[in-house]
Structure formats: C-alpha cells, structure tokens
Amino acid sequence: MRFDSLLDSLGRTPLVGLPRLSPGGDVRLWAKLEDRNPTGSVKDRPAFYMIEKAEKDGLLTPGCTILEPTSGNTGISLAMVAKLRGYRMVCVMPENTSAERRQLLEMWGAEIISSPAAGGSNEAVRVAKRLAAENPSWVMLYQYGNEANALAHYETTGPEILADLPTVTHFVAGLGTTGTLMGVGRYLREQVPDVKIVAAEPRYGELVYGLRNIDEGFIPELYDDSVLTTRFSVGSKDALRRTRELLEQEGIFAGISTGGALHAALGMARKAVAAGERADIVFVVADGGWKYLSTGAYGGTLEEAEARLEGQLWA
Amino acid sequence: MAIEVRIPTILRNLTDGQKAVEGKGGTLDELFGDLDARHPGLRDRLVDDKGLRKFVNVYLNDEDVRFLGGLTAEVSDGDSVTILPAVAGG
Numbered sequence: 001m002r003f004d005s006l007l008d009s010l011g012r013t014p015l016v017g018l019p020r021l022s023p024g025g026d027v028r029l030w031a032k033l034e035d036r037n038p039t040g041s042v043k044d045r046p047a048f049y050m051i052e053k054a055e056k057d058g059l060l061t062p063g064c065t066i067l068e069p070t071s072g073n074t075g076i077s078l079a080m081v082a083k084l085r086g087y088r089m090v091c092v093m094p095e096n097t098s099a100e101r102r103q104l105l106e107m108w109g110a111e112i113i114s115s116p117a118a119g120g121s122n123e124a125v126r127v128a129k130r131l132a133a134e135n136p137s138w139v140m141l142y143q144y145g146n147e148a149n150a151l152a153h154y155e156t157t158g159p160e161i162l163a164d165l166p167t168v169t170h171f172v173a174g175l176g177t178t179g180t181l182m183g184v185g186r187y188l189r190e191q192v193p194d195v196k197i198v199a200a201e202p203r204y205g206e207l208v209y210g211l212r213n214i215d216e217g218f219i220p221e222l223y224d225d226s227v228l229t230t231r232f233s234v235g236s237k238d239a240l241r242r243t244r245e246l247l248e249q250e251g252i253f254a255g256i257s258t259g260g261a262l263h264a265a266l267g268m269a270r271k272a273v274a275a276g277e278r279a280d281i282v283f284v285v286a287d288g289g290w291k292y293l294s295t296g297a298y299g300g301t302l303e304e305a306e307a308r309l310e311g312q313l314w315a
Numbered sequence: 316m317a318i319e320v321r322i323p324t325i326l327r328n329l330t331d332g333q334k335a336v337e338g339k340g341g342t343l344d345e346l347f348g349d350l351d352a353r354h355p356g357l358r359d360r361l362v363d364d365k366g367l368r369k370f371v372n373v374y375l376n377d378e379d380v381r382f383l384g385g386l387t388a389e390v391s392d393g394d395s396v397t398i399l400p401a402v403a404g405g
Contacts, residue, residue, distance in 0.1 A: 071404070121403035144403065176404025201379075202404065209323050209400050214360065217370025217401035231379035233372075233397065315404055 006038050011156045015164040020249040026278035027269050035288035039080045042286045047077030049152035050141040065138045069128035071313045072101035074143050079108035092128040097313050100291040120208035122218045143177045145221035153183025172265040172283040174257040175199040178223040185227040199231040200264035202315040234260035237306045255287040257315035321397040329357045344386040370401045
C-alpha cells in the first residue's frame, strides 16, 4: 500500500479473527487493530477529523494554539497533526497517566499542563475550560462534545467493519468520550438489523472518583444512551487479565483498555453460546501496549499489576 | 445472603465510612429504600423525582442498570451493586 503522506495512511486498519479466544462454532471474536494508525491509537481518526473540520470552518488558521483536555491518546494524535500543520498544541492531562504518554506528547512538541489526579479526567476538562475562557484566541476542539469525533467513526471505522464483516452482530468498544461507540454504533444500527452495541467502561481506583460532590460528575455531550444496547463497568483486574490473555493466546500486544473491551466481548460471546445464537463480535484494540510498559501491567502476578495500577488512568 | 452495595467515597459519610453495605429487596428501588432505613439520606443522593440522578451510575453485577430497567431492575440475593459518580474518559 502506498500513500502520499502519513496522514493519508490513516484508517483502513486490519480486522483479525481470534481463533483461540473465540468459543468456536458460530460464535467468533474479531479484533479491529486501531493501534495500526499513524500515532498508534484509534484517536488518530477523531483528531484528524476535528482538525480538518475546524480548518474548514475557519476556526483554525496557521499559527493558532490548540487546547485539549486528554488522558493521552487524543492529545498525542492532535500533537502529531498540529506539528505537521503548524499549530501550537497545549494539552491538559491528569497527572496520574503513564510516563510514556507524557514523553510522546513532548516528542511531538506539545506543552503539557497537569491537572490533579483526584477526579481524573473530570479535572482535566474543568482546567481546560478555565484556560479556554482565559485565552479566547486558543481553539479547544473539545473531543467530548465535538460531533466530528463521532463522525470520524460513522464515516470510516463503521463502514470498514461492515465491509470486512457483513455478518457482524456485535460491536464492543471502550467508553471514554463515547465518540467511537456513538459513531460506529449509529452507522451499524442503520445498516445491520438487531446489531448490538456494547460499551466497556473502565472502573478505576477510588482516587479517580474522589469528587467533591456528585454534581461535579461528567457525562460527555456526545453521549446518547439510545445508541447502546448495554454498558459494562470493567475493573482493572479483569482488564489486565484479558489484556494478558490476548497477548498469550493470540499474540496481540494491546493496551489495558483493550482488555476491558475484550472482557465485555467475551461476556457477550458467552451469552450467545448459552442462547444457541450465532455471533460475530467485533471489539476495538484502541492502542498497543507500548505506552503502558512502565505501569508494570505485563509483568508479575495479576494482583501485583493491579496494585501498581491503583489510582492510575489506564484508558 | 443479601445484596452487597459498594458505596463511593463521596457518599460514605452516610454509611459511617463503610465501603460496602448490605441490603435487600426485589428491585433496585426497594433495595435503595431498605438501605435508606439504616442510612438515612442515602436514597435522596441517588434518586430524584425523575429516577436515578444524572451523575450517578449504578451497576448491577457490572452492568449499567439504566439498560436493565433503572430503578425497576430486578435484584436478588448474592447480587453485587456498585454505585459510582460519572467521570470522563478520553
């Protein structure tokens, strides 16, 4: 495959079967390898769409500063595109994220403003909104409420999955900004009768939920629960266990949030087997494991790895 | 056997600091009513006149109860219920 530039190579990622982890027979699991994108994560799709849209709308002009609250991957994607297009990039990132994310952001020239660990990404959103108000010339693309985020998946990820697997019955992905699930979910619902759209939401340690009061909670503006069939909360132990199974049984070296999606996918597979129904279950490999090596997720016992992840944002 | 309910940090002032409490009931609504009898004020922090409060997420055996009928979701002995505030990802 030949492309004019790195950005032109975005998307069209492989969909690979999981012969060992699938229950077999009529129930099969498929991994959409989104780590095979230019900066190594699914976020390259929404980042590119959001920047293109902002340029088209005249919001972004050469020399502009882009501001974004991000736990890492979106910031990394935006920083890469910003570098190529000549924008300054400022990320607000919770301090309890992996060292590699910070290193990658700096490598692509982004400036990082740390937000407090307690409250997780909620705090990053709050700090970014304050900075946006203080710096009216900065452009906050705001992945949580930017329709271009979901549109990227509606126009690219969804059609790719259906073209590669017309018999798809389930789509499972991690729930963060909700962009992947909203975009792919809406597309597949239009095309595939009775398709099931399943969210796997990371459940972190207590620190992340340490808000001052419940009304400080946050729901992304993009979220529409009518798109989903159901939503699971996956703790770090289950996510780690599945991440390791994916590595050991299928050879796929994925990030920890992928283990969460796989856990939900396997749950749906079990239900299909019990009901005697056929199923082709697609789940998203949001990124590779490289950015999480320093967290100790892949070494030692599960309990040790879980303890090391306590209080960290792993998705 | 009873139903275990995990309480987030932010609501533990209502459970004497306990991370998890036990209750009973046939639906989530009955369970919250039962808990409120021993932990007064808890139900009001979770539910308003429209149902579950916007920024409160409740999971029954790890599944979001909003997809299981909300307050009418059926619960039974041995189930595990987790209450968490809504937080951002991404």
